[in-house]
Amino acid sequence: MKRRSTRPRAAAGTLSVRIIVLIYVGVLVGAPIVFVFQQTFAPGWHALLSAIQDPQMDFALGLTAKVAAVAVPLNVIFGVGASLWIVRHPSRFTRVLDTLIDIPLAVSPIIIGLMLELTYASNGWFGSSLAKLGWQIIFSFWGLVLCSAFVSLPLVSRQVVPLLREVGTHQEQTAATLGAGPVRIFFTITMRSISWATAYGVTLTLARVIGEYGAVLIVSGNIAFVTQTLTLDIGENFDSQNSYQGFVGASVLMAVSLVVLIFLGIARNRERRRSGYHAA
Amino acid sequence: MGITLHDVTKYFGPDLVLDGINDEVPNGSMTALLGPSGSGKSTLLRIIAGLNTLDGGHVEINGVDVSNVPARKRRIGFCFQDYAPFRHLSVAGNVAYGLKVQGVARAQRRKEVDDLLSLVRLETFADRYPHQLSGGQRQRMALARALAVKPDVLLLDEPFAALDAQVRSELRSWVRSLQREVGITTILVTHDQSEAMEVADRLVIMNAGKIEQVGRPDDVYDAPATDFVRRFLGPVTTLDDVEYRPHELTLAPIDEAGLDAMIIDVVRLGFEVRVVLVRPDGTTPWVQLTHDEAQMRDPQIGESVRIQVRPPLRPSAVLLEA
Numbered sequence: 001m002k003r004r005s006t007r008p009r010a011a012a013g014t015l016s017v018r019i020i021v022l023i024y025v026g027v028l029v030g031a032p033i034v035f036v037f038q039q040t041f042a043p044g045w046h047a048l049l050s051a052i053q054d055p056q057m058d059f060a061l062g063l064t065a066k067v068a069a070v071a072v073p074l075n076v077i078f079g080v081g082a083s084l085w086i087v088r089h090p091s092r093f094t095r096v097l098d099t100l101i102d103i104p105l106a107v108s109p110i111i112i113g114l115m116l117e118l119t120y121a122s123n124g125w126f127g128s129s130l131a132k133l134g135w136q137i138i139f140s141f142w143g144l145v146l147c148s149a150f151v152s153l154p155l156v157s158r159q160v161v162p163l164l165r166e167v168g169t170h171q172e173q174t175a176a177t178l179g180a181g182p183v184r185i186f187f188t189i190t191m192r193s194i195s196w197a198t199a200y201g202v203t204l205t206l207a208r209v210i211g212e213y214g215a216v217l218i219v220s221g222n223i224a225f226v227t228q229t230l231t232l233d234i235g236e237n238f239d240s241q242n243s244y245q246g247f248v249g250a251s252v253l254m255a256v257s258l259v260v261l262i263f264l265g266i267a268r269n270r271e272r273r274r275s276g277y278h279a280a
Numbered sequence: 281m282g283i284t285l286h287d288v289t290k291y292f293g294p295d296l297v298l299d300g301i302n303d304e305v306p307n308g309s310m311t312a313l314l315g316p317s318g319s320g321k322s323t324l325l326r327i328i329a330g331l332n333t334l335d336g337g338h339v340e341i342n343g344v345d346v347s348n349v350p351a352r353k354r355r356i357g358f359c360f361q362d363y364a365p366f367r368h369l370s371v372a373g374n375v376a377y378g379l380k381v382q383g384v385a386r387a388q389r390r391k392e393v394d395d396l397l398s399l400v401r402l403e404t405f406a407d408r409y410p411h412q413l414s415g416g417q418r419q420r421m422a423l424a425r426a427l428a429v430k431p432d433v434l435l436l437d438e439p440f441a442a443l444d445a446q447v448r449s450e451l452r453s454w455v456r457s458l459q460r461e462v463g464i465t466t467i468l469v470t471h472d473q474s475e476a477m478e479v480a481d482r483l484v485i486m487n488a489g490k491i492e493q494v495g496r497p498d499d500v501y502d503a504p505a506t507d508f509v510r511r512f513l514g515p516v517t518t519l520d521d522v523e524y525r526p527h528e529l530t531l532a533p534i535d536e537a538g539l540d541a542m543i544i545d546v547v548r549l550g551f552e553v554r555v556v557l558v559r560p561d562g563t564t565p566w567v568q569l570t571h572d573e574a575q576m577r578d579p580q581i582g583e584s585v586r587i588q589v590r591p592p593l594r595p596s597a598v599l600l601e602a
């Protein structure tokens with residue numbers, strides 16, 4: 001008797017948990033996404049086409065792409081390198097490094113922006129020396145890169161470090177006994193072992209870089225056609241009551257993120273089916 | 281020829297882990313490095329492979345000093361206890377890895393991989409991935425991968441430790457015959473003395489970073505050089521402060537010569553029977569009887585008996601009687 005009654009109750013429990021999770025995700029994530037896309041498409045194709053051709057938005061989109069094209073590879077190289085160092089040669093120094101890398105996640109973007117500005121502005125602490133060399137960081141493309149790299153600093157290594165620990169060094173050492181040199185081992189064994197964690201880290205980094213607002217707002221100066229990225233453009237449109245243009249920009253950003261996530265999901269499923277080997 | 285170790289010394293920080301190891305591993309032999317946990321077996325194996333540096337002495341492989349040669353140029357095959365399969369490569373891809381490094385052409389590579397896979401009886405598993413193999417299959421894949429580059433020396437670190445008893449004993453004899461077939465100088469690390477005796481034609485017994493004894497398994501078992509070796513290689517029991525192997529002792533009726541004792545326990549383990557006794561001085565030696573002896577004598581708990589040391593069998597006498 002008891003047995004029979006516990007089963008449906010357990011199922012009902014699971015079901016209600018599932019419903020709660022779905023409602024939660026729906027309210028938090030689903031509804032706003034649907035709303036933004038709905039706002040974008042509601043006025044019809046004509047309005048959408050002309051909004052997409054807005055030169056200020058197109059410049060901002062191009063700038064965001066350029067910043068991402070520089071900042072993401074930089075952080076991938078840094079993230080993988082730092083992870084290898086932290087895992088393979090642990091020392092007091094790497095423990096400090098490990099903590100420092102996390103700072104950008106713990107500090108508010110506005111504070112980060114202010115920190116960077118005060119440091120790198122041409123009258124700033126470090127920026128004044130750079131200014132003498134003729135390098136302007138704040139209110140320039142390189143300021144945007146610096147800022148984007150900073151806010152997404154830990155995203156690759158947070159994915160890679162645990163996997164690197166789990167994989168260990170036996171595969172690499174075996175490859176060495178089979179005659180492989182360090183470069184070959186890095187590309188055929190190490191990178192292959194952490195490729196999925198790295199790809200996931202790249203996705204997160206990319207999302208963070210193209211979505212960053214607060215820090216970028218301060219560091220860039222938000223100059224249209226010069227340092228205004230897509231998020232800044234969207235913000236400006238909403239501020240100046242030009243909200244339709246803002247929704248279109250938001251949809252473009254979201255579409256980019258969704259495409260990246262879908263690609264990652266497909267690739268990962270395929271790999272899992274092939275070799276049962278996956279991570280993250 | 282073979283492997284020569286001269287005064288091999290290794291520190292980890294302040295700890296002396298290998299304390300001047302000297303040994304000569306003959307070409308084509310199967311040597312077992314045997315010793316308790318932490319005695320330095322894996323470290324010695326890794327030093328021979330070039331995966332650890334040494335702090336003193338040198339290592340020769342086939343007459344060449346390789347102390348400063350990196351692992352990838354030592355022509356050795358190394359198998360880790362966890363087999364370290366390349367998880368992202370198929371079985372064939374794993375075996376082919378070393379051949380690819382050597383630049384062997386595709387067609388030739390395929391042929392050699394096929395041959396190796398049939399040598400280790402994994403022909404039908406070529407396209408599987410490591411996570412789809414059993415432990416024993418993974419181990420055979422690791423062996424094939426190591427043998428693919430035709431190494432001069434095969435180094436195996438506890439190759440059977442992660443397998444269950446049944447698979448372990450199958451693989452032991454299989455590895456033994458494979459080694460004979462390929463004729464490759466092999467060093468195998470283990471802390472299981474029965475495994476070492478079964479597989480190896482030569483034992484090197486290590487303790488606390490030093491070699492205690494080297495020799496053929498029989499010789500080392502019958503004539504242990506130190507108390508440590510005697511205890512490590514098999515059970516011992518103490519009778520009047522002298523250590524014996526329990527099978528060197530037997531029981532006799534109370535009216536015969538021997539040492540007084542009373543039976544306090546009889547443990548039947550199938551082919552052997554352990555009889556635990558208590559002596560008037562309170563010590564509790566034990567005696568190992570064969571199944572047939574136990575059947576004839578039928579030892580009972582509480583029975584008073586005499587313990588005798590068995591006279592050694594003289595081989596000639598046995599042959600004459602037969």
Ligand SMILES: Nc1ncnc2c1ncn2[C@@H]1O[C@H](COP(=O)(O)OP(=O)(O)OP(=O)(O)O)[C@@H](O)[C@H]1O
Nearest residue numbers: 292293297315316317318319320321322323324471
């Ligand atoms: N990388 C290392 N750093 C510091 N100490 C180490 C390192 N590797 C091994 N040791 C120490 O060296 C000693 C010998 O280790 P080793 O792994 O060679 O033992 P072993 O005989 O293979 O033992 P087991 O049977 O448990 O595998 C141990 O005391 C161990 O703690």
Ligand SMILES: [Mg+2]
Nearest residue numbers: 321322323437
């Ligand atoms: Mg070991």
